[in-house]
Amino acid sequence: MAGRERLICLSGELEDGGKGVRFELPELGGHVTGFAVRFGGKVYAYVNQCAHIPLELDWNHGEFFDVSRQYLICATHGAHFQPETGYCVSGPCRGRSLQPVQVKEQQQQILINLESLMNV
Secondary structure, eight states: SSSEEEEEEEEEGOOTTTEEEEOOOGOOTOOOEEEEEEETTTEEEESSSSSSSSSOOOOOOOOOTTSSSEEEEEETTOEETTTTOOBEESSTTTTTTBBOOOEEEEEEEEEEEEGGGGOO
């Protein structure tokens, strides 16, 4: 991943299938946030907006997974998204996807690529 990067959290803050970390995305304007989660040992990050209507997904601060810990869920619409792709598998936005944010894990840090936000 080339380009400007920003630290969003330390690796130890993300437990597989557990609570996610929210972060500000002022590059996208207003009060837009993003989030990162760990699933299957890998870190994934998305803009924190449902693919149906741009409302934040988490039902409590940082709570993005459903009770099975297999899907990300929109607290407002109940849409279920695959954590590794952001693809909506059920709900009102079925077939659409969350907006990904390029992320990498190195030296026990989680970093987002700021240049990738230009494509969002």
